Amino acid sequence: MSCRRALMALLLATCATLGLADGGDEPESGAVGLERAPATAASWANPFAGDPRAIRAGHKLFQRHCAECHGDNALGRGKAPPLISRRVQGAPGGELFWFLTNGDLGGGMPAWSRLPDARRWQLVSFLKTLSPPAAP
Amino acid sequence: MSRYCRPNRLSLLLLATLTSLEAEAQERPFFVTYNHQMEEPDSLEIAVNPLLGTQRGGGAFLASWIELEYGVKGWWTTEFYLDGQATRNDSAVLTGIRWENRFRLERLEHRINPVLYLEFESLNEADKTLLEVVGHDVEADHAVPNDQSRRASKRELEVKLLLSSNFKGFNLAENFIAEKNLANTPWEFGYALGFSRPLALAASPDPCSLCAENLVLGVEMYGGLGDGRGLGLRDTSHYIAPLLAWNLPNGMAFRVSPTFGLNGNSHRFLLRFGVSYEIPGLGRRLRRMWGGDGA
Numbered sequence: 014m015s016c017r018r019a020l021m022a023l024l025l026a027t028c029a030t031l032g033l034a035d036g037g038d039e040p041e042s043g044a045v046g047l048e049r050a051p052a053t054a055a056s057w058a059n060p061f062a063g064d065p066r067a068i069r070a071g072h073k074l075f076q077r078h079c080a081e082c083h084g085d086n087a088l089g090r091g092k093a094p095p096l097i098s099r100r101v102q103g104a105p106g107g108e109l110f111w112f113l114t115n116g117d118l119g120g121g122m123p124a125w126s127r128l129p130d131a132r133r134w135q136l137v138s139f140l141k142t143l144s145p146p147a148a149p
Numbered sequence: 150m151s152r153y154c155r156p157n158r159l160s161l162l163l164l165a166t167l168t169s170l171e172a173e174a175q176e177r178p179f180f181v182t183y184n185h186q187m188e189e190p191d192s193l194e195i196a197v198n199p200l201l202g203t204q205r206g207g208g209a210f211l212a213s214w215i216e217l218e219y220g221v222k223g224w225w226t227t228e229f230y231l232d233g234q235a236t237r238n239d240s241a242v243l244t245g246i247r248w249e250n251r252f253r254l255e256r257l258e259h260r261i262n263p264v265l266y267l268e269f270e271s272l273n274e275a276d277k278t279l280l281e282v283v284g285h286d287v288e289a290d291h292a293v294p295n296d297q298s299r300r301a302s303k304r305e306l307e308v309k310l311l312l313s314s315n316f317k318g319f320n321l322a323e324n325f326i327a328e329k330n331l332a333n334t335p336w337e338f339g340y341a342l343g344f345s346r347p348l349a350l351a352a353s354p355d356p357c358s359l360c361a362e363n364l365v366l367g368v369e370m371y372g373g374l375g376d377g378r379g380l381g382l383r384d385t386s387h388y389i390a391p392l393l394a395w396n397l398p399n400g401m402a403f404r405v406s407p408t409f410g411l412n413g414n415s416h417r418f419l420l421r422f423g424v425s426y427e428i429p430g431l432g433r434r435l436r437r438m439w440g441g442d443g444a
Contacts, residue, residue: 070353070354073352081430116223117223118256121190123220123223124187131318131350132362
């Protein structure tokens, strides 16, 4: 096989791969995967709880890493769920931290374990400041 | 306006994505070692990675690879590489292509996170990117003039087991490499180890570019382990490379790594650079543009 044919084959394979990335197994809005968190996660304490600097840092991190999918105002976008939902806002901070760490790899949410623990807790601090929608 | 300069949908999309003010940028700091960090789904990273090398018995060279990395799923990342090199007092040649796929084997974070790496390579012997060292790879392999080495092509399958752990802000990655020339040659083996940490673990509340939270320091070490006819650390080359990565909030990332040979079979000194740009959500935008729901 010549180099040119190998290149064509690889390009075709790449196109096929991109075609597979249809997001078809992503979760419906509202289903966020928090239910998979272990029971112990609820007891994990946020070391930045109540720290306004951490909330600002979390907002900065949200804009950098999360807003592309969840929207600038965390209202959700496409199949990325809104983060102002009662499910998210009612979840203990430790559950949110667990979910940020592990993500939902089959559902389109990346694992943010690449961010140090401190930054994930800062994100949790910011997420907990978002207002849940008013009760119907 | 002539039809040749009328902006089309693709150019508008590229303009819109490249001018995004905020983008994810958390580039893997290593050049050779892989950790369990995957590309975000639907995101495309474009990188250029030049390598300046010196060699005994041959001219200094500039090798480089262009890398396109795409997140197919949260657990599956695919990458396409185009390699080339230019050698002083010799010539500049394209040296081949690579197509790699990485699959996370566990959906949840563990103390040690395994990833399976599969790569197909169609290269010629002029390749000097040193993206891995396996078997009995030595410096003298690169002293062959390009007009001879480029005629010897090889197609190889490379399999790696990537193990990676995060603790207290540190990342430790170990890679075990097995490479098989699809012609009748034995399996060749190699290793890569990496260790990195951001200079600051917490983010500052204010926007910043040149600040500790955006800088990552690390070191990686890699080399050959012999082949199916004889395993071992001898008669091959080994390198150690401190590295610095700078991840900018706008999606750009820069990396630099002075690399030192650890034995007489190794290049004495190599200098690696990396520049990358991440386009978040590109797949989603393309699907939205061409009639999908874009979600």
